[in-house]
Amino acid sequence: MPSTKSECIKVVARCRPLSTTEINEQRKSIVSIVPPTSVKVNEDKAFVLDQVFGPDSTQENVFDTVAKPIVDAVLNGYNGTIFAYGQTGSGKTFTMDGSVDLPGIMPRTFEYIASQVATQSVGCQYVLYLSFLEIYNEEIIDLLVKGQNKVSKLEIKESKERGIYVNGLGQHVVTGMQDMMKKLQLGKKNRKVGETKMNSESSRSHSILTLTIVCVEGAVENAAAAAAAIVDRQRVGGPGAGGAVKKAAGGRVSVGKLNLVDLAGSERTKKTGAEGDRLKEGIAINKSLSALGNVMSILSEGKTSTVVPYRDSKLTRLLQDSLGGNSKTVMLANIGPADWNSEEILGTLKFAQRARNIKNDPKVNDDPGDAMIQQYKQEAGKLHAEYKAKIAKMEEDHALEVLKLQEELKELQLAKSAKTEEVSQVQKLQQQLQALQEEQTRRQTQEAEVAALKAQLLQLQTKAEEQQAAEAVTEVTAVAPGAVVSSDAEPVSAKEATVVEKPKKGNKYVAEINKLKDKISNMKMEAVSDYEYMMLQSDELARLRVKMLAESGQRRDADVALLDMQAEMAGLQGLTKLQEKELKRLQVLTENLQARSVRPSSARVQLGIIIQGDEHHESSTHSSPDKTAGSGRSLRDDPGCNMLFERLVLDMGYDAEASRQAIMAMPGGLMDEIIDYIEEKEAIMESWKSFKASVAVA
Ligand SMILES: Nc1ncnc2c1ncn2[C@@H]1O[C@H](COP(=O)(O)OP(=O)(O)O)[C@@H](O)[C@H]1O
Ligand SMILES: [Mg+2]
Incomplete structure (x- = not known):
């Protein structure tokens, strides 16, 4: 029963505090946050968004208000996207990832999903997949492969079973918070970080961390039976567990995908003083970002007749579902309040305001006829059986231990x-x-x-x-x-x-x-x-x-x-x-x-x-x-x-x-x-x- 209801991309702005350097340089804040939805720049230009967060907003508050509803939807089989947009140094990474002391949306999402999966297991079995990629110079790199130099650039493909996907991108089954955190750390280590005038540690690439949450309903007993069958077969060499696995996969299956996107800085290249490689990067980044702007611009106009140029960049192609498609999407517009950034602040907020007009049609992905659902169903059943068998073995080992x-x-x-x-x-x-x-x-x-x-x-x-x-x-x-x-x-x-x-x-x-x-x-x-x-x-x-x-x-x-x-x-x-x-x-x-x-x-x-x-x-x-x-x-x-x-x-x-x-x-x-x-x-x-x-x- 696909439930489709049109809804606009939700746009929130988050303004970080003036940094120590900015204070030392006697920069003035030109941004005033007027909760709950308004933000003013230079006291004259006002923007109204879905929600605004001021310099004293907490990571917890941002997660609860912005991310949690999306994560809940994904657990129920929707696609969801949260992406951070803004100039370098405006707080995108702080908001998405954060620090050990001030964890941002990603670690909080992991924790929340892990806890939900653990408590909501009655009548539903979850299987979680995690992938982490980077778009750098219009090339896609898997961030979860150790030793990046060995990795070839990946291509985007589309098929009936899988929709749009990155061919060869690692889909890692994760079983808990620690598992997900480890993958995040590995990806961060592999991520390319360039240096520009704006921010010595600014990211010159876009990153997309995707969690695929497969929920097999009514599969508890079946999965347990399959596990038992596998264990029995291992023990006495009896008939295969294939039938049990098929039975295990017999319930309703829903698949939700969550994209957590940390975009590269949206500032204009000339301000960064980039040359050579940096300039090439800038152009490439701009290609993805300007394609994003174009896509969003067309989508916001709501002209159904116009072809949306998703294929113009890797970024827009990968976020196709999230923008004007089957997705619940939140855009975080990050801004730094210092006066010297007024142009970027205005650019970001204009972009944000326009994004508010983009309409999406999110639906629960649970159509049994859907090839993708079929595939996940099979896979989830198998994984469950394996998982249960592993658990049984572990319990046995544990007893011996x-x-x-x-x-x-x-x-x-x-x-x-x-x-x-x-x-x-x-x-x-x-x-x-x-x-x-x-x-x-x-x-x-x-x-x-x-x-x-x-x-x-x-x-x-x-x-x-x-x-x-x-x-x-x-x-x-x-x-x-x-x-x-x-x-x-x-x-x-x-x-x-x-x-x-x-x-x-x-x-x-x-x-x-x-x-x-x-x-x-x-x-x-x-x-x-x-x-x-x-x-x-x-x-x-x-x-x-x-x-x-x-x-x-x-x-x-x-x-x-x-x-x-x-x-x-x-x-x-x-x-x-x-x-x-x-x-x-x-x-x-x-x-x-x-x-x-x-x-x-x-x-x-x-x-x-x-x-x-x-x-x-x-x-x-x-x-x-x-x-x-x-x-x-x-x-x-x-x-x-x-x-x-x-x-x-x-x-x-x-x-x-x-x-x-x-x-x-x-x-x-x-x-x-x-x-x-x-x-x-x-x-x-x-x-x-x-x-x-x-x-x-x-
Ligand atoms: N809301 C905030 N509160 C406190 N510090 C922030 C906040 N947002 C960003 N910062 C700090 O500002 C600096 C730049 O943020 P960062 O997230 O790296 O920017 P970006 O990823 O957009 O380039 C970092 O030192 C970060 O800790
Ligand atoms: Mg960053």
């Missing part, structure tokens, strides 16, 4: 948990290392304490020796005469009291010295056990490391961390060896101290003096048996005397007789004191031996 990915995901998750385990191991090791470092610090503090204590010990021992030496001298002067001169109990016991008190001071030092020694020994033992602990820790670290290495060949991070740790450990062990050395040094020092304390101390000096004194005074003092017996001592009865005697003779090597006599002559208090000293010294020796034994174990 999903399975594969799920497997991979599982593996990754396992690997991840292993990695997590590894990380926690490393963290554990780091904590252990930190503990070891803290331990080390603690031990260093301890060492310092030991050193301090050692110094204190030295001091005390020196003091003790000094004091005891001093006491021994006092003792000899105080006690010896008393013991010899008098046997009277009274003065002796008085002297004894002093003697008893004095050496006790010496003992106090000894006690303190012992305390200190104990403390040092404890600390050292602690240090030894710390060392053992550290050795255990280091074993544990080594074990963990081996485990981790075994677990994974590529745990580099952990290995590096471990190497660091090993280095740290080595450092720690080194320090421990230092400590060990220090300990040994301390031992030697303490032994030296011990040896010093074993040297004739004040008590031994006392004894020596007593014994020598006895020997010295033997003839006079011990000649009398009464006097010897006077002390009432018997070596045999008194265990203290016995012990002292043994020590003097056996341990210290004094003469037995002299020792015996000295003991016999010794005042009771002094002897007790000496025995105390000896016992205490033995106790010190014992504890020192056990300490040495414990250190030796470590």
Whole structure:
């Protein structure tokens, strides 16, 4: 049911803002836009068009008002043309293509068609074809062929099936927005751009991007069936899908064509200062443009008798349907507002106003008898079947891919948990290392304490020796005469009291010295056990490391961390060896101290003096048996005397007789004191031996 209704070409004007250069050159705007339909130039010449857009119009607004109705019509099977006319630099390309940030009619059309095709698929299947050509020097070039130099110039042909067409022009099936954008980009890259005085990037050629939209109604199930048949045949080698494809193409088919045209600049050549190639281009462009002017002029007069000279140029021939034919057409008249362009502005607007009179007879292209429709019908059915088969295959592949990915995901998750385990191991090791470092610090503090204590010990021992030496001298002067001169109990016991008190001071030092020694020994033992602990820790670290290495060949991070740790450990062990050395040094020092304390101390000096004194005074003092017996001592009865005697003779090597006599002559208090000293010294020796034994174990 072809629905034909005559309608005029719609003409809109769009005036761009003054450019920065124009503002800098103090150009004045001579255009005033009077919405919705009027535009005035120099405040006197007014033009009335279908719609006017001022300098602040948006790309979105222009698309919605100008392009969308045409695109909708094309989706419904009409032919549509949107073409931009105007001098170079007036905003044709900006309006048709735009920029990434400010997309123009073409990208917005792609987006809109893609969305409509996606949502309107109920009861209708669309197939989209895209072609992109350039008319340059009256030659047609396919813009979608990579490597332009290989491409020969294309010819315009006409046939019953296809109408007017460019022979050999690529018709690319596109399936979505991205697909269409890619083609646009490729075409733009291939487009020839000349340089003129007017605009360094002005296009010297006309470009036509054509979208053919084939809609197969009621083909959804059939197409799906055809697809299924093809898939089945591929799988089991069954009968062909040809029948199904024919069935798929059985519904109503409509074919809409949309031409998006960006014309070359409409300025007069002399203004551009073109020469040579540029002049040739200019003439050629003018040929197409002047043919366009002639065609439009004749069409606008509406004289049906006159032959319209479409064949005068490639441009008019290709736009034949759009101008006075089966098409809904919009002409965009682009103007720049600067005063120096007044001639071009007026030219463009005059051209635009005239175009408004051109009548078209758009109809829906869905006549089943139409050869073109037949052809598209066949092709669309086939494409659909292929498409569906592809989709089915893709879905199958997709399912397999999903399975594969799920497997991979599982593996990754396992690997991840292993990695997590590894990380926690490393963290554990780091904590252990930190503990070891803290331990080390603690031990260093301890060492310092030991050193301090050692110094204190030295001091005390020196003091003790000094004091005891001093006491021994006092003792000899105080006690010896008393013991010899008098046997009277009274003065002796008085002297004894002093003697008893004095050496006790010496003992106090000894006690303190012992305390200190104990403390040092404890600390050292602690240090030894710390060392053992550290050795255990280091074993544990080594074990963990081996485990981790075994677990994974590529745990580099952990290995590096471990190497660091090993280095740290080595450092720690080194320090421990230092400590060990220090300990040994301390031992030697303490032994030296011990040896010093074993040297004739004040008590031994006392004894020596007593014994020598006895020997010295033997003839006079011990000649009398009464006097010897006077002390009432018997070596045999008194265990203290016995012990002292043994020590003097056996341990210290004094003469037995002299020792015996000295003991016999010794005042009771002094002897007790000496025995105390000896016992205490033995106790010190014992504890020192056990300490040495414990250190030796470590
Ligand atoms: N409506 C507009 N708003 C802002 N800038 C515009 C507008 N129209 C055109 N321009 C700018 O003016 C310059 C020339 O436009 P262009 O589209 O290349 O002209 P043409 O294709 O007609 O030679 C470009 O820099 C473009 O971005
Ligand atoms: Mg341009």
